[in-house]
Amino acid sequence: xxxxxxxxxxxxxxxxxxxxxxxxxxxxxxxxxxxxxxxxxxxxxxxxxxxxxxxxxxxxxxxxxxxxxxxxxxxxxxxxxxxxxxxxxxxxxxxxxxxxxxxxxxxxxxxxxxxxxxxxxxxxxxxxxxxxxxxxxxxxxxxxxxxxxxxxxxxxxxxxxxxxxxxxxxxxxxxxxxxxxxxxxxxxxxxxxxxxxxxxxxxxxxxxxxxxxxxxxxxxxxxxxxxxxxxxxxxxxxxxxxxxxxxxxxxxxxxxxxxxxxxxxxxxxxxxxxxxxxxxxxxxxxxxxxxxxxxxxxxxxxxxxxxxxxxxxxxxxxxxxxxxxxxxxxxxxxxxxxxxxxxxxxxxxxxxxxxxxxxxxxxxxxxxxxxxxxxxxxx
Ligand code: SF4
Numbered sequence: 338x339x340x341x342x343x344x345x346x347x348x349x350x351x352x353x354x355x356x357x358x359x360x361x362x363x364x365x366x367x368x369x370x371x372x373x374x375x376x377x378x379x380x381x382x383x384x385x386x387x388x389x390x391x392x393x394x395x396x397x398x399x400x401x402x403x404x405x406x407x408x409x410x411x412x413x414x415x416x417x418x419x420x421x422x423x424x425x426x427x428x429x430x431x432x433x434x435x436x437x438x439x440x441x442x443x444x445x446x447x448x449x450x451x452x453x454x455x456x457x458x459x460x461x462x463x464x465x466x467x468x469x470x471x472x473x474x475x476x477x478x479x480x481x482x483x484x485x486x487x488x489x490x491x492x493x494x495x496x497x498x499x500x501x502x503x504x505x506x507x508x509x510x511x512x513x514x515x516x517x518x519x520x521x522x523x524x525x526x527x528x529x530x531x532x533x534x535x536x537x538x539x540x541x542x543x544x545x546x547x548x549x550x551x552x553x554x555x556x557x558x559x560x561x562x563x564x565x566x567x568x569x570x571x572x573x574x575x576x577x578x579x580x581x582x583x584x585x586x587x588x589x590x591x592x593x594x595x596x597x598x599x600x601x602x603x604x605x606x607x608x609x610x611x612x613x614x615x616x617x618x619x620x621x622x623x624x625x626x627x628x629x630x631x632x633x634x635x636x637x638x639x640x641x642x643x644x645x646x647x648x649x650x651x652x653x654x655x656x657x658x659x660x661x662x663x664x665x666x667x668x669x670x671x672x673x674x675x676x677x678x679x680x681x682x683x684x685x686x687x688x689x690x691x692x693x694x695x696x697x698x699x700x701x702x703x704x705x706x707x708x709x710x711x712x713x714x715x716x
Contacts, residue, residue: 426450
């Protein structure tokens with residue numbers, strides 16, 4: 338009944354729902370069921386529950402409906418939809434509610450032939466998903482999770498209970514059992530924050546400032562995984578930095594549309610995915626009609642600005658500068674001094690095979706609080 342999508346077993350007695358329990362074999366919840374999930378029986382038995390299709394019989398807005406048989410409802414809907422599908426299916430705009438069946442309804446719309454389908458999506462979650470895709474290549478929260486088995490330090494932003502209820506309960510239990518540290522950043526010490534090892538009562542709407550201050554400290558201290566950024570991210574992509582250029586602010590591309598990097602050994606541009614490329618992460622490069630900087634250079638210029646120093650944001654965040662610096666140091670210590678190596682072969686996007694995986698066991702879980710504020714769309 339929520340975005341967690343826990344598996345359930347529904348037990349019947351005399352053909353009626355008697356009780357609901359968590360499905361012990363389900364990968365999401367492993368048998369755990371929250372009160373809302375148990376209360377699904379109330380929804381099922383509610384006298385207000387729709388039990389068949391309704392057709393409006395009074396004027397629009399009058400609230401007068403009559404129940405009609407499924408056959409009649411389907412014939413009516415088909416009479417509306419079939420001509421559209423036969424002639425111009427894209428003229429169907431299909432919008433559904435937040436009923437957790439959007440995979441199915443979206444698939445239905447695709448089969449119908451319209452690209453014009455959507456469903457309810459809270460800005461809180463959509464912003465998180467978009468930011469995850471832009472920064473890490475995939476949305477997280479309900480579509481992924483911290484590595485609960487290996488995380489040694491977790492930063493937990495905001496509420497999170499309402500959208501990741503049972504999985505995060507199970508995960509936090511694992512962290513606590515292993516002695517991993519949980520730091521909660523939330524204006525109110527509520528819900529999961531109550532079991533955090535440290536709680537930072539941040540001023541609402543300043544999560545982004547706090548995170549950029551952490552980035553500022555980490556960058557200043559050189560605690561950045563440059564090798565990872567260079568090899569596996571777009572941190573080395575060149576951005577047109579000439580304000581007079583028509584492509585100012587955009588990635589530089591070759592004639593085939595591939596983004597370019599500056600190769601440190603050959604002293605020229607190469608496509609970003611060239612297996613031989615040794616991309617530069619910093620510098621300014623003159624490229625004929627324009628000049629360009631790698632993404633990481635622009636990031637460093639922006640975030641090493643004193644405006645992002647802990648001392649500059651402390652008062653607005655309501656968190657002492659010494660605390661921000663200490664959290665950054667803890668983060669760096671876990672990421673770099675307590676890194677883990679997993680014996681897991683993998684192949685990167687250039688086709689290079691690696692026998693092991695390097696893990697930096699810091700995890701961040703964020704839901705409301707980081708994205709639902711006025712400064713949303715940040716990770
Ligand atoms: S967390 Fe609760 S309400 Fe959400 S899917 Fe799981 S059991 Fe249902």
